[in-house]
Amino acid sequence: MTVDGAGSIPARRQGMPAAAGDPTGPFLRITEIFHSIQGESTWAGMPCTFVRLTGCPLRCIWCDTAYAFHGGERMTLAEIVERVKALGTSLVEVTGGEPLAHTNAFPVVTMLLDAGFTVLVETSGAFDVAPLDPRAHKIMDLKCPGSGESHRNLWSNLDHLGPTDELKFVVKDRGDYEWMRGVISERKLGERVAEGSLRALLVSPVWDEVDLEELARWILEDKLPVRFQMQIHKLIWGPTRPGV
Numbered sequence: 001m002t003v004d005g006a007g008s009i010p011a012r013r014q015g016m017p018a019a020a021g022d023p024t025g026p027f028l029r030i031t032e033i034f035h036s037i038q039g040e041s042t043w044a045g046m047p048c049t050f051v052r053l054t055g056c057p058l059r060c061i062w063c064d065t066a067y068a069f070h071g072g073e074r075m076t077l078a079e080i081v082e083r084v085k086a087l088g089t090s091l092v093e094v095t096g097g098e099p100l101a102h103t104n105a106f107p108v109v110t111m112l113l114d115a116g117f118t119v120l121v122e123t124s125g126a127f128d129v130a131p132l133d134p135r136a137h138k139i140m141d142l143k144c145p146g147s148g149e150s151h152r153n154l155w156s157n158l159d160h161l162g163p164t165d166e167l168k169f170v171v172k173d174r175g176d177y178e179w180m181r182g183v184i185s186e187r188k189l190g191e192r193v194a195e196g197s198l199r200a201l202l203v204s205p206v207w208d209e210v211d212l213e214e215l216a217r218w219i220l221e222d223k224l225p226v227r228f229q230m231q232i233h234k235l236i237w238g239p240t241r242p243g244v
């Protein structure tokens, strides 16, 4: 098994693993499965295995995983679970691309939970999160206007986020910041975090686009109840390297 310096094991660089379960069973297309340091969310800093599904119908202007739009390796759900087990972290993130664009993402999340993993699901917020196994931790974007995809936000998803779920805004500029501030106020999202019906509001600057000091100042001036986060994996391994 090839393991690169960051501990990643890209599925696309390896042959199929030994059969696990029925090889004709339900499958997903997988861009990569690797372990790394979780770079974002309240789980940041923890060793985590990432299952990156192939394909996304959105095209965020600043997307940093466009390499996951096409290709990928066909793997059965059982094979995916076996690959994750082999990497040995207790924390797993199902991501993409957009994982929830694929029907079989829902059962594989349940299979990972049944196998004893803590499972995070990173989603764009453009697809219905309600059918997800309630034991999964949702990390859901609300797309700001600067992404070019804010018209895809499925606002009803806010009703399906609970005490273990997190809402993320990726901010490209002052316009995005003000949009986020308005949404937090209008939807009373700070109140939801305070009362415990939502775990956290995350603010991520678009890499190399936002002056970090300015963004910090805006947040402090407005006393926004948010968590400013950097993408730790990019600080460690650089902004363009896949599989970390």
Ligand code: SF4
Pocket: 056, 057, 058, 059, 060, 062, 063, 064, 065, 066, 096, 097, 098, 124
């Ligand atoms: S939803 Fe995610 S994967 Fe899809 S284009 Fe936007 S950032 Fe990229």
